[in-house]
Amino acid sequence: MKYTEGPEIRDAKAPSGPIEERWEKRKFSAKLVNPANKRKLNVIVVGTGLAGGSAAATLGELGYNVKSFCYQDSPRRAHSIAAQGGINAAKNYRGDGDSIYRLFYDTVKGGDFRARESNVYRLAQVSVNIIDQAVAQGVPFAREYGGLLDTRSFGGAQVSRTFYARGQTGQQLLLGAYQALERQVAAGTVTMHTRHEMLDVIVSDGRARGVIVRDMVTGEIERHLADAVVLATGGYGNVFFLSTNAKGCNTTAIWRAHERGAYFANPCYTQIHPTCIPVSGEYQSKLTLMSESLRNDGRVWVPLRKNDTRAPGDIPDDERDYYLERIYPAFGNLVPRDIASRAAKNVCDEGRGVGPGGLGVYLDFRDAINRLGRDAVEKKYGNLFEMYERITGENPYDVPMRIYPAVHYTMGGLWVDYDLQSTIPGLFVIGEANFSDHGANRLGASALMQGLADGYFVLPTTIGDYLAAGPFGEVDEAAIAEAELKVRNKIDRLLSVNGTRTPDSFHRELGKLMWDYCGMERTEESLRKALERIPELREEFWQNVKVTGTAEELNQVLERAGRVADFFDLAELMCLDALVRTESCGGHFRAESQDADGEALRDDENFAHVSAWEWGADGPILHKEPLEYEYVKMTQRSYK
């Protein structure tokens, strides 16, 4: 795939000065919108997860006129609902040495020095407000007997700063945001459009002015206009077909915005989560995560010997390899995700994996049960153990869990500046859909924090600065008509192929290809192969896909086909981005770039930048945004 290089991005618009003061400074410099004018300003928020739900609710509270969209039948069902483990915040309620600065430091380091310092610092600052907000809404976080909030530790941190609600933290936080959102629906500030899929952004006079959506029940193509558009449409991990994401997670909204001019940053940064239930068969439709919190008490091991087929209980301790504790004595089982995942892959590649196909490692609670008692373990992890048993038919109180890494999260996403605004003026991007705060690797429990920071606190301030110049007047009819036509044409084209393969069969094949060639380990050779195969497969898709039914009805085959079509284009850009970035960093592991111990080796001289890709008719255009570290000294990460 051909690409060219365009000018560097020199200014991401973060204020200068001491890092602790930057957000305060920005809040003060942001123009305010007069309360009476807010009602006249229309904002579209696509997505109702933690990011979109909290943003739409807050904008409604501020008095803007908001339209909110999601593809599910209720905003409460957004994929955020599935988050299990917890949410980080620098409350330092434990007095264990945590601070805003430490959360900032851990996140920059955890992200392998590929995130912006200014953004991350703000995230750490705002984190404390999120917990206050959630508690006030009635989010039932876990508490201790004294009535105060309980916390746990998570991968990549040595302090206990993760707040949680049993294994359902995402659910409880999302219900808080959802309830706030429904309160605004009742108040008339937010209009909710469920079962609507966004298919394009309307850009008029260089500003994002609306969206084209499809009513998924009637098939009607609708236009919705506004003064600003916010995308909060989540991550694109489903490009791999098998991932821990909900089945409907897609790249369509951000990809189509990308085609309209929004830069796509670091598409190759994907997170492979170390603790998922292994694949059990060809028909597998998704993978299930076992929360990382399990690594607090579970110990990860494989047999010392290759091809050891004994039952786990028959393998004595001295014939077990607790490899994370052995290789990383300082962090042990709590090393960051990318490191834990690759270590699992390595022991399986050595032939020491367990379970079907040797693609699994044990996560063992024997010692925790002996130490704390079965009851205590059940209290902490009961629902996770149950989930595991339901899926595998095995009881983890008696036999160790089998786990294997799976695609989980995408750090890449649409490029945004400090204000969370994309390269299309008036198009803001929040939550997992943007690329902003996690660099090349996200720490556990930090996605919920970022989504809610963006939605409750950051965006509502920064979007005001933009909207203060509005309302922006009439939207160019030609721009609307063109976007509408583009959407219709794509749908018609999908329906007219009438080939012999289902959208899912293409999606599976694309996913397998991405996992093999652009997954946990990437090489120049594998990426070149992928870049050769993807266009061929896409070509076959457009010649041979079969979509039944019509456009004027609820048509789930058509919905899937549209999403797969966009995944093809995204997959190609991911592989290109991975090919161009010849270093290893965080979740992006290029086999050519490792140190003597097999750890990821960064190349700061050549790659301390964000890769922001502009869509071009003749191939993508790469813009580099240099990253500078004034506070955290760039070092090779070490968790030993």
Add this chain to the structure above:
Amino acid sequence: MNLTLKVWRQSGPSDKGRMVTYKVEDVSPDMSFLEMLDVLNERLILEGDDPIAFDHDCREGICGMCGMVINGVAHGEQRATTTCQLHMRHFEDGATITIEPWRAAPFPVVKDLVVDRSAFDRIIQAGGFVSVPAGSAPDAHSIPVRKEDADAAFDAATCIGCGACVAACPNGSASLFTAAKITHLSLLPQGQPERLSRAKAMVDQMDAEGFGGCTNTGECTAVCPKGIPLDAIARMNADYLKANAK
């Protein structure tokens, strides 16, 4: 395994609908119920038939999107389990399985097994929240909450809004769903100021949506994937009475 499925097919709200029989072969016991339907749907697409429409998203029992009446029981016979968490190892080889949508007047069928549950959102709109605009909250530790209360509130808050309780209830009552939210918020100090007005508004909305009354049959809690207990309804009724007495 080989199975015979009898599935409700209905092309849209105005179609009368009917049961259609399908054979599925070579089903693996490790498949989930929805994966078994995926396999059937892939075949239907290739045969040029309209695949069976059903709602689903997370496929891990938390989003509340899935829901089918399987062999006459909402979410199937396995207790405390959503449809997406049901695995084929719980069915016998050669079995016949009937699959129908939730049936309740306030949940009209959209297509096949897909129904419209927006009435639940409107019940929440009526009062299922604490009024606290972003940025106005005091420090999280300013109000300690007894662990027992926090845990009990959490138990009620685990409702996923699937609607199985309504589908199972002979009266089509939404009491368990509504009571779960009322219980969650009324057990916490943060929920006290709006406690009675919330109960009144939500119950009134539930009635306005056309859900039936509760006659304590307990069918709801029997199918509830999250095991929301019946005593939540007693709590709701008590608050509702108090609110009306005011």
